[in-house]
Amino acid sequence: MSEIFVQPVIIAGMNKTVANYDYAMSELEALVEANHMEAALRIDQNLEKPNPATFFGKGKVVEIKEMAEAKELNIMIVNADLTPSQIRNLETETGLQIIDRTGLILEIFGNRARSKEAKLQVKIAQLQYQLPRLRTSISNRLDQQAGAAAGGGGGFTNRGSGETQLELNRRTIQDRISHAKHELKELNKDEEVRRAQRDKAGLPNVALVGYTNAGKSTTMNGLVKLFGKGEDKQVFEKNMLFATLDTSIRQLTFPDNKQLLLSDTVGFVSNLPHNLINAFRSTLSEAANADLLIQVIDYADPHYKEMMATTEETLKAIGVHDVPMLYAYNKADLTEANYPNQTDDQLIYAAKDEKSIQVLTKMIKAKVFKDYITTTLLIPFNDGDVVAYLNDHANILKTDYLADGTQLTVELNAVDAQRYAKYIVTPA
Structure with a gap:
């Protein structure tokens, strides 16, 4: 396998x-690394406000050009959202390819998208970003990413000529956006059907949310390993920002037969481009529709409080309100903190530590199964299929065989309690 x-x-x-x-800036450097780049040179400037024409001051632009030539560097990533004219002017005066922060994140998302839904979401965001930037060279790179994200070949660039977006008009891109949105809408209809089926099953929904690379996927894999009955599919995990963009859903079955659906959502990052928030709104709806959120936090990162603030802001932006939340401070094994250590709705833990996952499990169950009722059912022998179902899907506390049927003392969720209400034994 060749090296990247x-x-x-x-x-x-x-x-x-x-x-x-x-x-x-440290976050920008991590984003750069996630895009298979290396920050070989860092340039900082002290200005009260950006230069409208070139963002940086005139003297700094000259310095950038000289330093880039000395180190033979061709690309500059700017930790800001630049205007199309700023990108164009900077490229003209420095001879560098200029990528702003949103452009960088879009490239990463374009490279990470795997499912058709994620590819379409990224494609829409990339095209919307391109619209006012048809004359900037960044469109070349985004163009290739958009083509890849769509699963197609050439994208929007005529590889054989020196021209790219200059020959494309706004209508062409708008038509492509409309087409991609239509495709995404059709996919979302299918997902709505699947979600309705899951809701009908009456299983609680728990969603892992948080900053990218906080350890959501590792946490999910720990839970799936212990409780993924018949579900040995581990989700992809890697020590990298935005390792995956697709929401993964797994069913967990605990020893007492209680079940829930666990989802691992796309990670957040500060100042996530609005186009991407809008594009991934359907994917992130798993969080909006959850019965419980688990915010996974990188406790080993000195900036974890800023990351928590970013998560809260992003959840608010996608319309997530009033959903109960557990705060899971991960990577305690990289700190001097004792773990697992639970206080109310907070847990300091390590996602690869089984004892930590067991404690997290107890916290989850205490939240999502608190409304379960304990009741007694008397089920006629002719309805043995009901007894079989409850043995497989409920927590049977006691079984008695009486003359007129099987009597079960059992914990039930609201759906099953209503479904089998006719068997409930009324106290004398």
């Missing part, structure tokens, strides 16, 4: 315009 080429790049930012600037 890592492209050396410049990263640059303006520290007077960004809160927690050093953290923002």
Whole structure:
């Protein structure tokens, strides 16, 4: 297997315009690494506000050009959303290919998208980003990504000529956006049917949310390993931002036969482009429709509080309100903290530690199964299929065989309690 080429790049930012600037730049560096690039040079500038024409001041632009030539670098990633004219002017004056923060995230998403739904979502966001930037060279790179995200070949670029977006008009891209949205709408209809079927089953929905690379997938795999009855499918995990974009759903079955659906959602990052929030709204609806959210937090990262704030802001942006939440502080094994350590709705844990996963499981069950009722059913012998179902899907506390049927003391969810209400024994 051939090694992936890592492209050396410049990263640059303006520290007077960004809160927690050093953290923002370290996050940019992580995003660069996630896109198979390496920050070979970092450039910072102190300005109260950006230059309308080139973002950076005139002297800094000259410095960027000279430093890039000295180190033979061709690409600069800017930790801001630049206007089309700023990108164009910077490219003209520095001779560099300029990628702004949103452009970088879109490239990463284009490379990570695997399912047809994710590819369409990314394609829509990329095209919307391209619309005002038809004359910037970044469209070349995004064009290739959009083509890949759509699962097609050439995208929008005529590889044989030096021209790219100059020959395309706004209507062409708008038509492509409309077409992609129509395809996505059809896919969403299928997902709505599947979600309705899951809701009909009456199983609680639990969603893992949080900052990208906090350990959501590792946490899910830990739970699936212990309780994924008949579900040995582990989700993809890697120590990298946005390792996966697809929402994965697994059914967990506990020793007492209680069951739930667990979903692993796409990770968040600060200032996630609005186009991507909108595009992934359907995917993130698993969080909006959940009975319980587990916010997974990288406790080993010194900026974990900022990451929590980002998660809360993103959940609010996608319309998630009033859903109960557990706070799971992961990667405690990389700190000096004792773990697992539970306090109310908070857990300090390590996702690869089985004892930690067991404690997390107890916390989850205490939340999602708190409305289960304990009742007694008397089931005629002729209805043995009901007894068989309850033995497989409910927690049987006691079984007695009486003259007129099987009497069960059992824990039931609301759906099963209503379904088998006729068998409930009324206290004398």
